[in-house]
Amino acid sequence: MLSKSLLVLAVLFAASPLSAADPEQELRRLAFRQRAAQAKTWEDPYWHKLLYYEESLFGRVRSASLNPKFFLAKWGDINPRLELEAAIDGLYYEGADNDSPECLFPERYRWLKEKLSIPAGEFPARACSSFENWKAGLDVESVSLLFAAGYLNNPSTLYGHTFLRLHKRGGQGADLLDYTVNYAATAEEESGLFFAIKGLVGAYPGQFATIPYYLKIQEYHNLENRDLWEFPLNLTPDEIDRLLRHCWELGKASFPYLFFTRNCSWQLLPLLDIAKPELDVSRRFTFWVIPSDTAKAVLEASPPAAPGWRPSLWKTVEWKRSQLNQEEREAVLGLAKRNQAEELKKLESMHYERRAAVLEAAVDYLSWRFYARRIGKQELDDRTDPLLAARAPLGQVTTFTGGPARPPSITDAHESLRLGAGLVALKNGPAYELRARFAMQDLLDDPAGYLPDAALEMGSLRLRYEPRYNRYYFKEAKLARVLSLNPWDAWVQRQSWEINAGLEQAPETGRQSGRAAVWAMNAGSGLAVEWDGPVRQLWYAMLQADSAFGPALEANWRLGGGVKAGVLLEKDKFRGLAEARYIGYALGDSSPLWAGSLGASYKLAKDSSLRAEYAWRGEVKEAGIYFHRFLFAP
Amino acid sequence: MKKVLLTAVVLGAFGAAAFAADYGAAGCGLGSLAFKKNDMTQVLAATTNGTFGSQTFGMTFGTSGCNNEGLVKVGMARQSFIEANYKDLSRDVAKGNGEYVTNLAKLYGYTPENTWQFTQLLQKNHNAIFAPNDVQTAVNTIDKLVASI
Numbered sequence: 001m002l003s004k005s006l007l008v009l010a011v012l013f014a015a016s017p018l019s020a021a022d023p024e025q026e027l028r029r030l031a032f033r034q035r036a037a038q039a040k041t042w043e044d045p046y047w048h049k050l051l052y053y054e055e056s057l058f059g060r061v062r063s064a065s066l067n068p069k070f071f072l073a074k075w076g077d078i079n080p081r082l083e084l085e086a087a088i089d090g091l092y093y094e095g096a097d098n099d100s101p102e103c104l105f106p107e108r109y110r111w112l113k114e115k116l117s118i119p120a121g122e123f124p125a126r127a128c129s130s131f132e133n134w135k136a137g138l139d140v141e142s143v144s145l146l147f148a149a150g151y152l153n154n155p156s157t158l159y160g161h162t163f164l165r166l167h168k169r170g171g172q173g174a175d176l177l178d179y180t181v182n183y184a185a186t187a188e189e190e191s192g193l194f195f196a197i198k199g200l201v202g203a204y205p206g207q208f209a210t211i212p213y214y215l216k217i218q219e220y221h222n223l224e225n226r227d228l229w230e231f232p233l234n235l236t237p238d239e240i241d242r243l244l245r246h247c248w249e250l251g252k253a254s255f256p257y258l259f260f261t262r263n264c265s266w267q268l269l270p271l272l273d274i275a276k277p278e279l280d281v282s283r284r285f286t287f288w289v290i291p292s293d294t295a296k297a298v299l300e301a302s303p304p305a306a307p308g309w310r311p312s313l314w315k316t317v318e319w320k321r322s323q324l325n326q327e328e329r330e331a332v333l334g335l336a337k338r339n340q341a342e343e344l345k346k347l348e349s350m351h352y353e354r355r356a357a358v359l360e361a362a363v364d365y366l367s368w369r370f371y372a373r374r375i376g377k378q379e380l381d382d383r384t385d386p387l388l389a390a391r392a393p394l395g396q397v398t399t400f401t402g403g404p405a406r407p408p409s410i411t412d413a414h415e416s417l418r419l420g421a422g423l424v425a426l427k428n429g430p431a432y433e434l435r436a437r438f439a440m441q442d443l444l445d446d447p448a449g450y451l452p453d454a455a456l457e458m459g460s461l462r463l464r465y466e467p468r469y470n471r472y473y474f475k476e477a478k479l480a481r482v483l484s485l486n487p488w489d490a491w492v493q494r495q496s497w498e499i500n501a502g503l504e505q506a507p508e509t510g511r512q513s514g515r516a517a518v519w520a521m522n523a524g525s526g527l528a529v530e531w532d533g534p535v536r537q538l539w540y541a542m543l544q545a546d547s548a549f550g551p552a553l554e555a556n557w558r559l560g561g562g563v564k565a566g567v568l569l570e571k572d573k574f575r576g577l578a579e580a581r582y583i584g585y586a587l588g589d590s591s592p593l594w595a596g597s598l599g600a601s602y603k604l605a606k607d608s609s610l611r612a613e614y615a616w617r618g619e620v621k622e623a624g625i626y627f628h629r630f631l632f633a634p
Numbered sequence: 635m636k637k638v639l640l641t642a643v644v645l646g647a648f649g650a651a652a653f654a655a656d657y658g659a660a661g662c663g664l665g666s667l668a669f670k671k672n673d674m675t676q677v678l679a680a681t682t683n684g685t686f687g688s689q690t691f692g693m694t695f696g697t698s699g700c701n702n703e704g705l706v707k708v709g710m711a712r713q714s715f716i717e718a719n720y721k722d723l724s725r726d727v728a729k730g731n732g733e734y735v736t737n738l739a740k741l742y743g744y745t746p747e748n749t750w751q752f753t754q755l756l757q758k759n760h761n762a763i764f765a766p767n768d769v770q771t772a773v774n775t776i777d778k779l780v781a782s783i
Contacts, residue, residue, distance in 0.1 A: 133703060134705060137705045173746055174736070176719070176734065177711075177737055179705065210705060214718055214719055215718060218718065222722075356729070360729050363725050367722075367725070384724075385767065388724055388760060389728075389761055391729060392757050392758075392760035395730065395757065397730075
């Protein structure tokens with residue numbers, strides 16, 4: 001592979017400028033160059049889009065692509081003009097058609113020929129068999145945007161993922177056989193902090209790939225247990241052709257993969273902008289990019305269409321379980337966990353239709369247990385094979401009807417950025433507060449479209465002004481908080497957990513308001529129990545480890561552990577949260593922390609809510625009311 | 635003693651949270667790559683033989699199941715499908731319906747009208763196809779069954 005592409009490169013460079021075959025042609029070549037020079041064709045925005053040229057603050061132009069194969073000219077990555085002239089010369093390439101610049105970069109040449117009004121008969125048509133075979137293999141009829149919902153129990157998938165699905169012509173009923181266009185960072189096997197840092201600074205190049213849809217389903221639906229949403233993009237045949245031509249070019253590109261800005265989700269946007277220039281979505285993001293936001297941006301710019309939904313593996317298991325009675329559920333657990341041969345014998349007394357249902361549910365449950373790492377491959381095989389062997393002879397039986405209940409999609413979700421303002425009553429008078437949070441939800445925000453029973457907060461700021469001291473200070477400046485409450489389920493048996501890091505005020509130290517900032521980090525795990533009454537209740541309790549650093553503390557730090565417990569209440573637009581924690585400190589400042597809060601929120605509209613909070617921390621108490629507004633990320 | 639207990643709680647809680655969070659890193663969220671790969675991604679890699687993950691279109695790789703353009707070779711489509719979806723396929727064949735078996739029917743040239751024949755044929759022979767737990771056996775047996783009608 002390497003040698004071949006090197007050869008192509010060598011040919012391109014050595015023959016550059018590629019000379020024409022005879023003087024007549026040479027004059028034509030120079031004429032095209034002149035035509036381009038007169039019109040300054042290289043300044044055309046589309047040329048800049050196709051080559052990912054970006055302008056720096058100092059006006060220097062540079063392509064985002066790191067891969068030299070993406071350019072024809074030696075300095076093509078920093079000079080749009082040289083690249084365009086090399087493209088003109090490339091028209092006279094004399095090697096094999098498949099290696100010709102025209103076949104390597106079909107969309108660039110489609111545009112260039114149109115822009116320079118090169119007559120169709122000027123050059124004999126290139127036979128790009130490689131590209132044409134690829135295109136024919138995909139045989140795309142339509143394109144949709146796929147969104148894999150976030151999944152909290154895997155930190156790298158907190159925010160979800162987006163990719164494109166290329167629907168094969170006449171592929172109805174054979175969804176799995178389609179391909180996807182996926183952008184991801186490519187990295188060698190490595191781990192640890194070094195790995196994370198390298199990722200953050202873009203040391204791993206991101207590349208596009210066409211991956212069979214069934215593998216993406218394995219990955220998201222099975223392995224990571226996430227819902228997959230599918231939003232049709234309604235591209236016309238011309239737009240699809242443009243998309244494919246440019247995808248082919250992107251096979252030679254690689255970009256620095258940056259988690260917050262140039263991530264998997266953003267890199268799809270320039271591609272969509274090229275396919276459908278009216279979308280113009282790539283410019284909507286400047287500072288950070290959240291996959292659900294990119295999906296929203298694309299959907300806003302597309303005609304409305306009903307999304308498709310593929311429930312996660314667990315949702316499928318849960319739905320099947322809901323159609324089993326108590327005895328049948330016990331049987332499933334028996335087949336999955338106890339002496340299977342005995343349990344299979346017991347099943348014989350069951351009506352064959354119900355037996356089929358139990359067997360199917362048990363197989364799915366075992367599959368979930370495997371993907372959730374509860375059992376290994378050997379146990380999966382040992383336990384599912386006899387079940388399937390017992391199920392097959394029962395023949396065609398209707399076992400389960402309907403399907404899992406569809407949750408609200410991201411199009412129903414509040415925007416990701418939250419701003420707020422509030423009035424706070426302190427013991428010594430009022431304070432005013434401004435809030436900003438970059439992403440995404442806490443327990444009191446409406447979770448529609450996001451994960452339920454979870455908090456995922458990044459960059460949460462609470463700026464206070466206290467007139468009594470004429471003082472501004474951060475009540476809180478949180479870097480990150482992730483909380484995943486998993487209602488206890490006998491089949492899942494998953495713990496709840498939380499991690500937290502950021503600046504906060506520790507008034508329990510006895511300092512004046514605004515003079516007690518500490519850097520606090522904590523983590524906890526525990527259990528949650530759900531009670532689905534007229535008001536849904538989710539009770540939870542956790543063991544928590546807590547640490548803090550700051551001059552407000554004696555010895556400047558403390559480290560300890562304790563308990564935290566609370567209850568979340570939900571009823572239509574109302575949500576309530578009561579929480580208390582007690583932490584004892586073994587090291588550093590050893591005075592214990594006793595703190596808690598009561599909060600209630602009322603959803604006014606999709607993107608606004610009212611909130612009331614009462615909180616205590618040591619002896620210091622406060623109450624406040626706040627207005628929250630959700631906005632699309634800048 | 636109190637300090638020891640507290641320290642134990644601290645370590646325990648951190649440990650548990652770390653464990654709960656350490657699920658692995660397939661996929662590409664904001665933070666993809668930041669966490670080490672775990673057994674499950676290796677399972678996925680094993681399932682797919684690593685043949686597709688690194689395939690980039692327009693490049694000339696030459697891995698077993700893939701053509702030069704990064705798509706599954708036409709002649710390998712059935713085998714690749716069966717290999718990558720072995721467990722799901724086995725389940726769908728046993729219950730006699732489901733998308734894995736209908737998609738495979740399409741790869742064997744069945745139409746939506748006669749897919750039921752394929753489905754029933756496989757269901758009746760589930761044991762012969764899947765009991766050996768071997769991809770190649772499954773492929774050969776299905777090929778033979780389809781040819782026998």
